[in-house]
Amino acid sequence: MPPKVKITEQMILDASFEIIRNGGHENLNARTIAEYLHCSTQPVLYNFETVDEIREAVYRKADEYHTAYIMPKEGDENPMLAMGLNYVRFGHEEKNLFRFLFQTNKFGGMDIAALMDNPDLSGVLDVMAQGLGCDAGEAKEMFLTFFAIAHGLASLLANNAMEYDEEQNAKMLSNVFFGVIAYRKGL
Helix, strand or coil: CCCCCCCCHHHHHHHHHHHHHHHCHHHCCHHHHHHHHCCCHHHHHHHCCCHHHHHHHHHHHHHHHHHHHHCCCCCCCCHHHHHHHHHHHHHHHCHHHHHHHHCCHHHHCCCHHHHHHCHHHHHHHHHHHHHHCCCHHHHHHHHHHHHHHHHHHHHHHHCCCCCCCHHHHHHHHHHHHHHHHHHHCCC
């Protein structure tokens, strides 16, 4: 008799990630996870006390995936524009993950002020300030404006409110990015 397959915490997280990615966070429950893993709900709830605990762990996994997805690639001519376009593309290509990360109040937990003060963003702001010859406060203002537009485009795409057009999105982000720079320089 072959040994029974042990359902691990990682298997549950991976299954939950795929369930959310393919069907939306609304479809995540112990039964859908068990069906995905071809097991009963007992091993799912043995590894995690509640489905909310699973959601929190999957949120962290989705956030890591999102961060890796949007990072500019080596050789990108303008890393800020590349990151903005990657963010917008994520909203289009990973609609369910985008909505899970940014449009569920339960798991977002970070308002715009907290985002702007997040230590993870400080490196981006430092590079931006140095590249544009401005101070950290000005870089923060420029980033906020750029981020608001990129987030708006990604949200529209994630909710099927507009068609994805890479060229148009790049043009809009470029207009905002370079417009903000020109405004800050008094042009």
